Amino acid sequence: MKAQISLKSMMKLVKGGGQGILLELNSLMTFERNGATQSIVELQPEIQEILERYQAVFSSVEGLPPMRHHEHHIELKPGAGLVKVRPYRYPQFQKDEIEKLVEEMLTAGIIQPSVSPFSSPVLLLKKKDGSWRFCVDYKALNQVTVPENFPIPMVEELLDELAGARVFLNIDLKSGYHQIRVAPSDIHKTAFRTHEGHYKFLVMPFGLRNTPSTFQSVTYRRMKDALIQLSKGVHRGPAADLIPVLFGERQPSMSKTDVKFKPFNSNLDHSQKDAISKALSAKNVFLLHGPPGTGKTTTVVEIILQEVKRGSKILACAASNIAVDNIVERLVPHRVKLVRVGHPARLLPQVLESALDAQVLRGDNSSLANDIRKEMKALNGKLLKAKDRNTRRDIQKELRTLSKEERNRQQLAVTDVIKSSDVVLTTLTGAFSRKLNNISFDLVIIDEAAQALEIACWIALLKASRCILAGDHLQLPPTIQSVEAEKKGLGRTLFERLAEMYGNEVTSMLTVQYRMHELIMDWSSKELYDSKIKAHSSVAAHTLYDLEDVKKTSSTEPTLLLIDTAGCEMEEKKDEEESTLNEGEAEVAMAHAKRLIQSGVQPSDIGIITPYAAQVVLLKMLRSNEDKLKDIEISTVDGFQGREKEAIIISMVRSNSKKEVGFLSDHRRMNVAVTRARRQCCLVCDTDTVTHDAFLKRLIEYFEENGEYLSASEYQNE
Numbered sequence: 001m002k003a004q005i006s007l008k009s010m011m012k013l014v015k016g017g018g019q020g021i022l023l024e025l026n027s028l029m030t031f032e033r034n035g036a037t038q039s040i041v042e043l044q045p046e047i048q049e050i051l052e053r054y055q056a057v058f059s060s061v062e063g064l065p066p067m068r069h070h071e072h073h074i075e076l077k078p079g080a081g082l083v084k085v086r087p088y089r090y091p092q093f094q095k096d097e098i099e100k101l102v103e104e105m106l107t108a109g110i111i112q113p114s115v116s117p118f119s120s121p122v123l124l125l126k127k128k129d130g131s132w133r134f135c136v137d138y139k140a141l142n143q144v145t146v147p148e149n150f151p152i153p154m155v156e157e158l159l160d161e162l163a164g165a166r167v168f169l170n171i172d173l174k175s176g177y178h179q180i181r182v183a184p185s186d187i188h189k190t191a192f193r194t195h196e197g198h199y200k201f202l203v204m205p206f207g208l209r210n211t212p213s214t215f216q217s218v219t220y221r222r223m224k225d226a227l228i229q230l231s232k233g234v235h236r237g238p239a240a241d242l243i244p245v246l247f248g249e250r251q252p253s254m255s256k257t258d259v260k261f262k263p264f265n266s267n268l269d270h271s272q273k274d275a276i277s278k279a280l281s282a283k284n285v286f287l288l289h290g291p292p293g294t295g296k297t298t299t300v301v302e303i304i305l306q307e308v309k310r311g312s313k314i315l316a317c318a319a320s321n322i323a324v325d326n327i328v329e330r331l332v333p334h335r336v337k338l339v340r341v342g343h344p345a346r347l348l349p350q351v352l353e354s355a356l357d358a359q360v361l362r363g364d365n366s367s368l369a370n371d372i373r374k375e376m377k378a379l380n381g382k383l384l385k386a387k388d389r390n391t392r393r394d395i396q397k398e399l400r401t402l403s404k405e406e407r408n409r410q411q412l413a414v415t416d417v418i419k420s421s422d423v424v425l426t427t428l429t430g431a432f433s434r435k436l437n438n439i440s441f442d443l444v445i446i447d448e449a450a451q452a453l454e455i456a457c458w459i460a461l462l463k464a465s466r467c468i469l470a471g472d473h474l475q476l477p478p479t480i481q482s483v484e485a486e487k488k489g490l491g492r493t494l495f496e497r498l499a500e501m502y503g504n505e506v507t508s509m510l511t512v513q514y515r516m517h518e519l520i521m522d523w524s525s526k527e528l529y530d531s532k533i534k535a536h537s538s539v540a541a542h543t544l545y546d547l548e549d550v551k552k553t554s555s556t557e558p559t560l561l562l563i564d565t566a567g568c569e570m571e572e573k574k575d576e577e578e579s580t581l582n583e584g585e586a587e588v589a590m591a592h593a594k595r596l597i598q599s600g601v602q603p604s605d606i607g608i609i610t611p612y613a614a615q616v617v618l619l620k621m622l623r624s625n626e627d628k629l630k631d632i633e634i635s636t637v638d639g640f641q642g643r644e645k646e647a648i649i650i651s652m653v654r655s656n657s658k659k660e661v662g663f664l665s666d667h668r669r670m671n672v673a674v675t676r677a678r679r680q681c682c683l684v685c686d687t688d689t690v691t692h693d694a695f696l697k698r699l700i701e702y703f704e705e706n707g708e709y710l711s712a713s714e715y716q717n718e
Contacts, residue, residue, distance in 0.1 A: 064109055064181065064202055070221050071183040072204040072214045074190070080144035084119045085137070087193045094124050094132075098194050101134040106199075107380050110178055114200035116188035135206055136192045142209040178203040180214060222432040223455045226462065238440040239462045245284045246461070246498065252506050255281040264305045264334065265298065269536070272299045275508035279303050279468055280310075287499055287507040288470040291529055292675035293515030293644070300447055300470050301330045308336055308422045312442040316425045317460045319452040319478070323642075324425050325351045327447065331423065339417055341426040341433055354425075356435070360413045376402050428452055431460040442466065451641070453478050454494040471495045474528045475672050476641050512536050515644055517543065519559045520681050523702045524671055527695075544647060544679045550600035555592065560707025561682040562700065563588055565655060568712045570686065572655050579614035580662070582653045584712070586615060589651045589684045590622045591715040593632055596647055596680075603631035607645035609673045611637055611664060615653050637669050640676045648677035655686035665693045674699075684712070 105111045120141055125133040181203055182190055190201040204211055244250040259280035279286045290296025307314055318324045325348040328340050340354045347355055379399050386392045414435050441464040446457055450471030461467055473496040480486040499507055511532050513521055518535040525533035545552040570584025593606050608619055616634055623629045650673050654661050674681055683703055691697040
């Protein structure tokens with residue numbers, strides 16, 4: 001599903017009383033104003049403690065990034081000439097500031113003096129803290145640069161990934177941009193002129209055309225490189241025997257006898273134990289099928305612990321950072337030798353101590369490298385002041401020697417940490433990191449495998465002879481922007497393909513769920529899981545009124561509730577972006593949420609799910625009208641993937657004379673929506689429209705037989 005929202009729709013939301021808050025966590029710093037030192041920002045003690053504890057991790061990066069497979073290119077349009085724009089006039093105080101900022105960048109090593117025929121002017125923009133931002137006006141250069149038609153994710157899809165997150169770290173844009181070098185053949189085009197000199201960028205600067213696509217294309221380049229490696233045929237290396245099995249050219253094999261093990265987690269159920277035993281018996285591939293609420297991650301963690309006990313070196317991956325961090329957090333109490341590979345700013349604060357950067361800083365080689373960097377910084381200062389050519393040449397020679405030594409020491413520090421770790425954890429695309437080059441593993445474990453592109457999985461799979469994939473191919477698949485690519489197979493995951501190819505031979509399904517009331521679970525179990533899922537006794541009969549301070553009322557008593565808008569003149573509409581909305585249905589959904597709150601249910605325990613972005617916007621506008629509703633979470637089905645709430649209200653939106661249901665008929669989408677609920681699931685829909693689809697008709701009939709039925713007219717005056 002594509003969730004689209006226009007700027008106009010966003011403005012409507014704000015005008016309707018909605019609120020948007022953007023928080024940016026910057027590094028701790030102070031500045032002097034009128035002779036007094038003032039703090040720019042006051043942080044919570046917990047956050048300040050994290051920043052101070054890992055000061056080296058969050059400190060500004062100096063020097064050039066390593067050479068990568070991908071660089072930023074500046075391709076000019078055919079016939080384009082030199083771009084040479086004279087510098088602007090500046091008042092003296094700005095000239096002083098420019099000189100200061102240029103000196104800082106020279107010291108950091110990200111710019112160099114230039115004799116390029118290209119030249120762009122410099123701008124200074126004032127920040128809120130009173131300091132200045134150094135910008136180059138590349139407008140003239142951008143006009144003659146060929147634009148890249150590279151797919152950029154929509155904002156809504158990115159926001160869906162943040163659903164449920166409480167703590168956010170902002171990757172500083174300067175550090176982000178400066179992680180990528182400019183292609184050597186294009187460095188001269190980045191040249192800029194100030195009042196006192198001419199310089200060029202060695203790293204990607206602000207303001208250039210196509211920089212967003214450069215970031216995004218790094219991930220796609222990594223997947224493409226893995227695909228190229230596969231297409232050539234991998235006859236050697238750790239995955240040589242695994243690849244034929246994953247392509248169906250050779251049958252998978254298992255140990256003839258079940259592997260016995262002593263669990264680290266004493267609370268495992270019988271299906272989890274059976275799955276772990278089968279996983280340990282698999283000689284090449286195993287699929288862990290984890291339906292909603294069945295403890296898939298708990299099982300994955302136990303498998304990792306058992307494999308470490310057997311002496312295996314493991315690469316554990318997932319499609320998202322949050323899923324990887326979840327595994328790290330559960331492994332840490334067991335004192336496993338592990339390392340989390342990835343940018344520290346993308347990791348949860350509680351796993352920072354396990355980050356590669358933090359562990360490297362504690363190593364001996366890193367301390368030596370740090371001493372070398374200090375020496376280089378002092379030499380750079382001398383270089384700026386040196387006038388004699390011979391002296392400058394000697395300093396530059398010494399800098400090159402020190403730079404080489406620093407890189408060697410840093411690489412040794414990284415290698416030491418990774419080689420000494422039993423478990424390396426990273427995202428699927430992060431597995432392409434040069435830090436993992438020439439390191440093979442006994443086992444690759446991929447969580448969320450049913451939500452990951454197959455080619456992304458291959459980045460990790462090429463590093464081991466065995467693999468375990470965990471996921472549920474009956475929940476949402478990866479989002480594919482191109483309809484054509486999806487039809488040709490990009491939307492079919494490796495997990496789904498292997499499940500169809502080998503079935504129960506390599507698969508174990510977890511069958512005890514720990515989230516939903518059994519009435520909520522039974523529909524999903526019968527419809528999609530062959531009636532194999534059973535509710536654990538701790539959740540099988542729990543209700544909303546069992547919660548603290550919640551009263552037993554007509555609103556909180558039912559586990560399943562169907563609110564029918566048929567005959568209530570609540571027809572769907574289209575917004576300017578052609579997304580579907582239903583005003584009457586939105587009001588009914590919000591009215592039921594109010595009844596739950598009046599009965600004592602906490603707003604934060606209520607979620608409203610709808611498949612259409614326009615309906616999300618409308619519901620949020622209604623929520624903003626009353627302060628008591630602000631903690632109700634409203635999102636698309638994609639935004640609730642992997643989440644749960646005590647009460648879920650599903651606004652199905654579709655109500656039309658043609659009986660069209662759109663992608664409501666997607667079995668996996670409705671499976672995710674319904675199974676987010678723990679104690680109550682409420683459907684708000686036009687039964688005349690949605691029962692035109694056979695799958696949805698069975699869902700409606702199940703709610704009618706096992707729950708309560710209300711007409712939407714009972715909510716219209718609230």
